[in-house]
Amino acid sequence: xxxxxxxxxxxxxxxxxxxxxxxxxxxxxxxxxxxxxxxxxxxxxxxxxxxxxxxxxxxxxxxxxxxxxxxxxxxxxxxxxxxxxxxxxxxxxxxxxxxxxxxxxxxxxxxxxxxxxxxxxxxxxxxxxxxxxxxxxxxxxxxxxxxxxxxxxxxxxxxxxxxxxxxxxxxxxxxxxxxxxxxxxxxxxxxxxxxxxxxxxxxxxxxxxxxxxxxxxxxxxxxxxxxxxxxxxxxxxxxxxxxxxxxxxxxxxxxxxxxxxxxxxxxxxxxxxxxxxxxxxxxxxxxxxxxxxxxxxxxxxxxxxxxxxxxxxxxxxxxxxxxxxxxxxxxxxxxxxxxxxxxxxxxxxxxxxxxxxxxxxxxxxxxxxxxxxxxxxxxxxxxxxxxxxxxxxxxxxxxxxxxxxxxxxxxxxxxxxxxxxxxxxxxxxxxxxxxxxxxxxxxxxxxxxxxxxxxxx
Amino acid sequence: xxxxxxxxxxxxxxxxxxxxxxxxxxxxxxxxxxxxxxxxxxxxxxxxxxxxxxxxxxxxxxxxxxxxxxxxxxxxxxxxxxxxxxxxxxxxxxxxxxxxxxxxxxxxxxxxxxxxxxxxxxxxxxxxxxxxxxxxxxxxxxxxxxxxxxxxxxxxxxxxxxxxxxxxxxxxxxxxxxxxxxxxxxxxxxxxxxx
Numbered sequence: 335x336x337x338x339x340x341x342x343x344x345x346x347x348x349x350x351x352x353x354x355x356x357x358x359x360x361x362x363x364x365x366x367x368x369x370x371x372x373x374x375x376x377x378x379x380x381x382x383x384x385x386x387x388x389x390x391x392x393x394x395x396x397x398x399x400x401x402x403x404x405x406x407x408x409x410x411x412x413x414x415x416x417x418x419x420x421x422x423x424x425x426x427x428x429x430x431x432x433x434x435x436x437x438x439x440x441x442x443x444x445x446x447x448x449x450x451x452x453x454x455x456x457x458x459x460x461x462x463x464x465x466x467x468x469x470x471x472x473x474x475x476x477x478x479x480x481x482x483x484x485x486x487x488x489x490x491x492x493x494x495x496x497x498x499x500x501x502x503x504x505x506x507x508x509x510x511x512x513x514x515x516x517x518x519x520x521x522x523x524x525x526x527x528x529x530x531x532x533x534x535x536x537x538x539x540x541x542x543x544x545x546x547x548x549x550x551x552x553x554x555x556x557x558x559x560x561x562x563x564x565x566x567x568x569x570x571x572x573x574x575x576x577x578x579x580x581x582x583x584x585x586x587x588x589x590x591x592x593x594x595x596x597x598x599x600x601x602x603x604x605x606x607x608x609x610x611x612x613x614x615x616x617x618x619x620x621x622x623x624x625x626x627x628x629x630x631x632x633x634x635x636x637x638x639x640x641x642x643x644x645x646x647x648x649x650x651x652x653x654x655x656x657x658x659x660x661x662x663x664x665x666x667x668x669x670x671x672x673x674x675x676x677x678x679x680x681x682x683x684x685x686x687x688x689x690x691x692x693x694x695x696x697x698x699x700x701x702x703x704x705x706x707x708x709x710x711x712x713x714x715x716x717x718x719x720x721x722x723x724x725x726x727x728x729x730x731x732x733x734x735x736x737x738x739x740x741x742x743x744x745x746x747x748x749x750x751x752x753x754x755x756x757x758x759x760x761x762x763x764x765x766x767x768x769x770x771x772x773x774x775x776x777x778x779x780x781x782x783x784x785x786x787x788x789x790x791x
Numbered sequence: 792x793x794x795x796x797x798x799x800x801x802x803x804x805x806x807x808x809x810x811x812x813x814x815x816x817x818x819x820x821x822x823x824x825x826x827x828x829x830x831x832x833x834x835x836x837x838x839x840x841x842x843x844x845x846x847x848x849x850x851x852x853x854x855x856x857x858x859x860x861x862x863x864x865x866x867x868x869x870x871x872x873x874x875x876x877x878x879x880x881x882x883x884x885x886x887x888x889x890x891x892x893x894x895x896x897x898x899x900x901x902x903x904x905x906x907x908x909x910x911x912x913x914x915x916x917x918x919x920x921x922x923x924x925x926x927x928x929x930x931x932x933x934x935x936x937x938x939x940x941x942x943x944x945x946x947x948x949x950x951x952x953x954x955x956x957x958x959x960x961x962x963x964x965x966x967x968x969x970x971x972x973x974x975x976x977x978x979x980x981x982x983x984x985x986x
Contacts, residue, residue, distance in 0.1 A: 349972045350965050353947040357965055359972050361983055369868065371824035380959060397822055411822035418824055455983065462867040462891060478869035478895035480958065488962040490969055494945065526809055527861035527887055560864065562890050583982035591982045626809050735866075737818045754865060756813045758836050 336601035338498050339567050340533040343473035343598070347456050349490055358493045360485050361455035364441045365392035365428065367419040368737070369460025373483035374422040382487040387427035390486065391450055394419055394433050395440045397737040400700050400727035403433065412738065426486070439703020439729040442466040442671035446550065447705050449579025453568035453595040458485055463671050463753065465556040469549035470576070471568035471598045473533075476557065496533040496563065497607040500600070503540035505615035510787035512681065513548035514673060514751070514770035516540065517555035518620035518630045519612060526628040530560035532608065535600060540614030541566055546575040547677035554672045555753055558627035567599040621658040621783060622755045622768040625649055629755070630768070633659060633785050649757055650765050658783050663767070665748035666697040666778035667760075668724075670734035673751035673771050674702025679710050682751075682775035683718050685786060691723030692781030698740065699724045700732040724778070736760050749777035792900045794955030798882035798925040801853035802918040803844050805837075806911075808859030812892065815863065815871040829870055830877030852879040855923055857914055859885060862903075863892025872899040882925040884932060886911055897948045898958060902927055910940040927952055 337345070350357040370392075377384070384390065397412035407413035416433060423430035431437045437444060442463055445451040453471040458464060460482045467474035481491055501520055521528075534556050536549070544552065549566045556564030566572075573592055576582045583591045618632035624646030631637065637647070639654035647653060652661070668674075668682050679701065691697045699719050701707035707729055710716060716726045733740040734752035736759065742748055744763030751774050752759075755766040767783065776786040820832035838845045856875070862885040863871060872895040875883075882902040893903040904925055906914070910932070914923060917934045924933045927949060932940045950956065977984050 350968045353950070354945070355947045357962065357968070359969070359976065368821050372826050372869070372873075375824075375826075376959075382959065409822070415822055415824060452983075454980070460867060460869075462865065464867075476867040476891055478867055478872070478891060478898065480869060480895065480898040484959050484962055487959055488965075488969065489973075490962055490965070492947065492958060492962065494947075526864060527889075530861070530887060530890060560861065560889060587982040591980075594980065626811075735818050737821060754811075754813070756811045756865060758817060759813055762817075762836065 336604040338600040338604045338606060339471060339535055339565055339598055340473070340496065340498050340563070341604070343454065343456070344495060346454070347473065355492045355494050357490050358456060359490055360458055361389060362450060362457040363390045363482070363485050364445055364457070364459040365390060365419070365482065366396055366441050366459070366461065367394040367415045368396040369479050370422065370482055371415060371418055372479045373460070373486065374426065376480065376483040377426070377487060384426045384428060384486045385489045389489070390428045391431070392419055392423045392428055393431040393438055393441055393444055396731045396735055398433060398730040399738050400730050400732045400740055403728045409738065436704050436708070439705065440671045440674060440731055442554065443674060443702035443706060446470065446546070447579065447703060449576055449582030452576065452582065452591070453572060454598055458491070462557045463554050465562060465564045466550050466554040466671055468553040468556070468563055468565040469546060470572055471565060471595065473563060475562040497531055499529055499532040499534045499561070499608040499610065500606040501534055501536050501610045501612065502538040503536065503612050503614040504538050505540060505613055506543060507540055507614050507617065510772065511617050511619055512770045512772065513544055513551040515617050515620045516614065517552050518622065518627070518768065519617050519632070521555060521559045521628050522620065522630040523612065524559050524610065526558065526626045527560045529556070532561045533563040533565065534559070534561045535565040537567070538614070542569065545677055546571060547675045550675070551672055555627070558753060568595045619770060619773050619786060621773065623650060623652055623658060625755055625757045627753065627755060627768060631658060659785060660782050661767070662782045663747045663749045663777050664695055665742055665746050666691070666695060666774050667700070667733040667748055667750040667752060668698065668771050668774050669700030669702065669732055670752040671702065671731070672753040674700060674706065676706050676709050678751065678771040679706070679715050682771040683715050685772050685775040685789060686718060686722045686779065689722060689779045691778045695778055695781050697724040697778040698727060698733060700727040701729050703729045733760055749774045749783060792898070792955045792957050795881060795900050795902060795952050796926070796928050798854050798902060800855065800922050801850055802855035802857050802884070802914065802923045803850045803853045804915040804918040805844060805856060805858050806915050809861045809864055810858050811865035812863055812868050812871040813865055816868065816874040821868060821870055826873045827877060829874035833874035833878050854879055855882045855884065855925060856880050857884045857911060857918055860887050862888050864889040867891045869895045872896050872901055875901060884911060884914060884925070897951055900952065900955065902952055904932060904942050906932065906940050906942055913938060
C-alpha cells in the first residue's frame with residue numbers, strides 16, 4: 335500500500351502496539367537545562383538509569399546569558415540550572431556540550447550542524463520547536479519533562495499516530511521573500527490550531543528550492559499551526575548539507591545511509607488526510623499584528639475589522655484598517671531556533687549595506703550557535719552588524735523566550751525573527767511582530783516596519 | 792501519580808481561546824528545578840488584571856478550569872501542568888487542546904475533557920454560580936441542572952488516569968520487545984549504532 339513519508343518513519347519505529355497507540359522507538363534525544371531537571375529527578379526517584387546514553391546530547395541554551403560569557407552567570411537560578419544539567423549529565427553518562435565550548439548553541443541549531451540529526455530517525459527534545467529537525471526527513475517532535483525521563487529510561491514513548499497533512503508550495507518565491515514568509519502564510523491560512531493532531535509534510539517546487547536553513551525555518555514554525563511534526567523529504571540538498579558533519583556517518587556507512595534515505599519520500603499515490611496548496615510565487619513578506627502567530631498579514635493589506643482580534647489589537651495598540659508598513663518599532667531581534675542560522679544572518683546583513691540602525695532602536699543579533707557565530711565572524715558579518723549599530727551577542731535562545739536578561743520593557747515594540755508573539759513573550763507588556771530576518775533588518779534601519787523589497791532595491 | 796475518577800467542585804469560567812503555556816506559566820518561572828510551588832506564578836498576567844476570575848473567592852482552589860479552543864498551545868513546558876496542579880486544578884474542559892499540553896496533563900493526573908463549543912458555553916454560564924462534576928468513569932460532565940454532556944477520551948489515556956499509571960512503568964514492561972527492536976534496527980541501520 336502506498337505510504338506517506340510520515341507513515342514510513344512511523345512504521346520503521348514501532349516496537350509494540352496497544353489500545354490504538356504505538357510504543358515508538360526513539361533514536362535521538364536532545365536535552366537542555368530548562369525541561370530536564372525534573373526528568374532526572376524522576377529517574378532518581380524511580381532508581382532508573384539511562385538506557386542508551388550515547389543517543390543523548392545535552393546543551394544549555396534557554397536561560398543562558400548572551401553577554402559576558404567569560405564570567406559566572408549572574409542569575410543565581412539560571413546558574414544553578416546550567417550547573418545541574420552538567421552534573422546530571424555526568425551522573426547519567428550523557429554527553430554535555432559546555433557553555434564555553436565551540437559546539438554550544440540552541441538545541442535545534444546544534445543538532446543539525448553536528449550531524450546528530452539525520453534523515454529517517456526519530457528525535458525528541460523537551461521543546462516544542464523540535465519540529466525543526468523534520469527538515470531532514472526525521473520524525474521529530476517536542477515532548478514534556480515526564481516524557482524526557484521516559485525516553486532516557488526506555489528509549490521509547492507511547493504515541494498516537496497523527497493524521498497527515500500535505501502543504502504544497504507551487505512555483506518559486508519572489509526576491510525578498512523567504513521561508514519565514516512561507517511559514518507565516520501557512521499558519522495564517524490554517525490557524526493556530528488548524529494542524530493539531532496532524533503531521534505536516536511540506537512539498538512542492540518552492541520547498542525543494544529551499545536550503546536546509548530555509549527548510550528548518552519552515553518545519554520549526556509548524557508547531558505554531560498546532561502540529562508537533564513538520565517534514566520535508568530528504569534529497570540532494572539534505573545529503574550535501576550532512577556530508578562530513580562531525581557526527582554524520584562516514585565511508586561505507588554514509589553510502590548505506592544515503593541509499594536508505596533515498597527511500598524516504600511519500601509514494602506518488604499516497605493519500606493524505608488533508609491537502610493544502612499555496613502559490614509560493616504569490617507570497618509577499620508577512621508580519622504578525624496580534625498575539626498569536628496566525629494573526630498575520632501580507633504587506634500591502636490592512637488589518638481586518640474582526641471582533642475576534644479586539645483583545646489582541648488592544649494589547650498591540652493597533653486598530654482595524656491600520657497597515658503594518660509604517661508601524662514604529664524600538665527593538666529589533668535577529669536570532670532564535672527559527673532564524674538564527676548563518677543564512678539568516680547573511681540575509682539580514684545584505685539589507686544593511688553601510689546603513690545604520692535608526693535612532694531610538696535597540697537591535698540585537700544573537701547567533702544560533704558558536705559554530706554559526708564563528709562562521710559569521712569569518713565572513714566579517716559581526717563587524718558589519720556592529721558598524722551598523724547592532725549588538726553582536728553570544729549564542730542562546732535570548733529574546734525569543736526572554737528567560738535571561740534579554741527582555742523587553744512594558745510597551746516596547748519589537749521586530750523579531752523569533753516564532754511566538756504571545757502576550758508577554760518577550761517581556762511583560764512588550765509587543766512582538768514576527769517577520770523574516772531581512773524584514774527585521776530593514777525595520778531596524780528605518781525605525782518602523784517597511785517593505786524590504788523596496789529597501790533592498 | 793494519584794488516580795482520578797471524579798473531579799467535582801467549582802470551575803473557573805475562563806473561556807478564552809488560545810490560552811498558551813506562556814500565559815499558564817510565564818518563562819521566568821521555568822528556572823526552577825522542582826515540580827512544586829509553581830502555582831504562585833500560574834496565570835500571572837491574568838491575575839494582574841483587576842477584577843479577574845482567579846481573585847473571586849468562590850473560585851479559590853477550584854478544581855476545574857473551563858477554556859476556549861486550543862488550550863495549552865505554544866511551548867512544551869510541563870511546568871504548565873505542574874502550575875495548574877499546584878493551584879488545585881485536576882480537570883480542564885475545552886473544545887480542543889494542543890497535543891503536547893494534553894499529553895503533559897494526563898501524565899500529571901489532570902483530565903483534559905473535550906466538549907463541543909456549545910456545551911462549553913453552557914458550562915461557562917453554569918460555572919459562574921454553581922459546581923460542576925467531571926466523571927471519568929462514565930465520561931460525562933454534569934451540572935446541578937440536569938445538564939449531562941458525554942465526552943470521549945482515548946482509552947489509553949483514560950486507563951492511565953483511572954489507574955494512576957505512569958508511563959515509565961508501562962513502558963519498562965515492554966523491555967524484551969525493546970531489546971528485540973534494537974537488535975533489528977542495529978542490523979538494518981548500522982550507522983545509527985555509533986552516535
